[in-house]
Amino acid sequence: MPAGNGRRRRWPLWAALVAVVLVLSCGVPAALLVGGFRDAGGGEPSPSASVTENPTTVAARQVAERIKAQLDKQSAALLGGDRAGFLEIAQPAAHKDLRGRYAALRALKVTRWEGHPSGLPTTAARPGEWRLPVEFRYCFVLPQCQTSPVVIETRWRDGAQPRLLALGRSKTSPYVVGRMNGQPGNLPWELSELVSAVGKRTMVATTPAYRHRLPGLLKRAEAAAKVADSYTATGAAPDRYRIFYAGPKEWKRWYGGEQPSWGAGYAINVGGGHYEIVLGPESFEYGPYLDELLRHELAHAASLPEKDYTDESTWWLTEGLAEQAGADGRPVRRYEGLAETRRLVRGDWNGKLDTLSPDHDTSDERVAGSYGIAYLAVRYLVDRFGEERVLAFVKAVVHDLRIPRQTSEEIFDEKWADLHKACVAYIRSAVR
Template identity: 50%
Template sequence: MPPPYDPRPRRRWPLWAGLGLVLVLLLCSATVVLGVRALDRSPAAGPPSSGPASSPEPGDPLATTQAWLRQRIGALLDQQAGALLRGDEAGWLAVADQTAEPVVADLKRRFAALRAMQVTTWRPTVTSLPMRLEEDGRVEWRVPVTVEHCFVVPQCRTGPVDLSTRWIDADGRLAMVAIEPNQANGPRPWEVSELVVQVGARTVVATTPDLRSRLPELLGEAERAAAVADRFAAGGTPPDRYRIFYAGDPEWNRWYGGGRPEWTAGYVVPVGGDHYEVVLNAKDLHSSVLDDLLRHELTHAASLPGDGHTDGGQWWLVEGLADYAAAAGRPVSRYSSLDEVRRLVAQGSWSGRLADTEPRPTAEAWEVSARYGIGYLAVRHLVDRFGEERMLAFYRAVVVDGKSVEDASEEVLGASWTGLHDACVAYIRSAVG
């Protein structure tokens, strides 16, 4: 995916065993007297200044006030970051307007969620000059902020989140009055929801308090799924932790913008720093399919390149690998969607080309299952013919390195893709014949 965030679904789950289809922030409170000097660390700010920005005087140009505000708000955010990392809620809230109850409540919830997620790095940067806003005689400043952050692991490769904050300036005393909704890449769960969290050796699982009873099972299954997904890591290095969010109906429709097709049971989102976050749909997600779904989604998180992948022509390979991992070594005869694949092939609704496999968002559930099944069977044929290691090398050449299937087939598998493609299609038809 070329953009840093792509909320498109990465997984459905079929109607199994009669089941229904299953499947950030900052800033604070209390007006603060600004006595701290800090150099602007924003990459968009140009060369570092040699000292603090000049205090604006009457008649000064707008740019003088903007530079002064930018530097001082950056210093306040640095103070706030330190408070978050040491667990000091009062210090975290100290930059907000105490009379602005919505932002105080917002910040309290964010503080609790970030601490529950075991935040280990929180590095804010004011990314451009504040913008002056005036309405009914009240002047506010919109201040864009990017925060590099980590969870659980102290030295992880940080991922960015972009925030838009609003501040007031009363005679040199600054206070945050609002954090605006994150439209571009969110909202992330910890931005908008109260969270309960459990952390394992390889995974972090989080949900809302009303679903806390599912956490022990989620963590256990996630840890087992991580051991499988680690085998398929892009570049051979697994994620430091897999991050998994379990969403009830309101959260499913809100986290990362919602709006997934009805058949989606889970998806992954690239969030920067080579990290993905996994969101599972709690609706009808029975324990009997949770393990397979987690193996599928965590394999995406491990195997996709850091900025995602949007080439629909390779959808079969991306989803086929994830379903291969989900199958956990079961024989092809026990693959759950063989009947759906048989129906699709018999109807002639599939062109017979692997590049034409991705389902439409409006596709019926059975057809979605069938198209995932085509991807699984094609990947399974590659494993049976070349072994798992060479199949994975082929996958990485195409999906991670961006090579064409033709070039990757010749270089990695030593076979013409035209013939190999036809062999995969013949295997699929034979498996459901």
């Protein structure tokens, strides 16, 4: 994977998920059906009209309430630095896993941690045991941040104070409230021992084997954050940029590990308005290019919407904006992927911006050329209209899901067909 060639991957995309629950009841006395469940005298509904709740549902709800009390105790222990209290709610067989998570979360400066039953528990294979998905919400570094959610499967032994038997790991799943395309699997703090360093705008973390890289990474991340902060489409910059450096093993495991061969880093939505940045194992070998990579990925975290979208036709806009941040004002002639861009433009590119998005198995050279075309398109818009109007265009298209031809005249005072033609002409002239 040559430095400077296509090095990003697409990120998971979230949107709202709406669940509809139909509750069916039967055996209602016929008299209660007259007049819309009113009593025989035509007055208000009688208290006797309420349907008795299923005993199994009642029992499950009571179990969930007892589990919630245990989760509250565990949360207080984690935030209070009480490892023994964090482990106390669990059976000894679960302690090893919990010790690892406790240490990793404390290393990441966890400031909020809340566990809530996600639905009702269901009976497990053994009598007295229950399975329950739990939604955990958390913040790092800042106590008042918007929490990020993750849903994890758990197993409990019932009692006056239920005991945690097993805590799963987050899985890539489409069935998470508030996310159409699910949640990322296997978060770093679920899998790895971690160390971190915190600056004014960023938190950087990695495994102990790469602890020596944290001071330099933090300095470079803080510099990149100053650039990325100016790329917010809504005017609100992230409270802290979260950056994880992955070794070879972690690169294949964190967040599901499904990275394209040409990727060197990515930004992934973890909910609550937070995108976490992952730098690949080879990123430190890129020298000065690591600074460009950081600016690119942090610009994603600053400019992308809280809830993702699924339209790859705007890939050119989101990646072009991030490339613009990465270039940080350098002349076009010094753009690192210009040679690959020239070959693609002179080759079989169809002249359309909305078909640039590469696949996981796209060649490195074509990926680099696609990023270059996206960069030149956004560079043209910025040079002609200024960053403020371009960011307004990003908000309209990426955040508000309006197609370019609906908003181009409003923002740029020009029809999109004419502006697209001008962008393509500029791109072709820039690579002559």
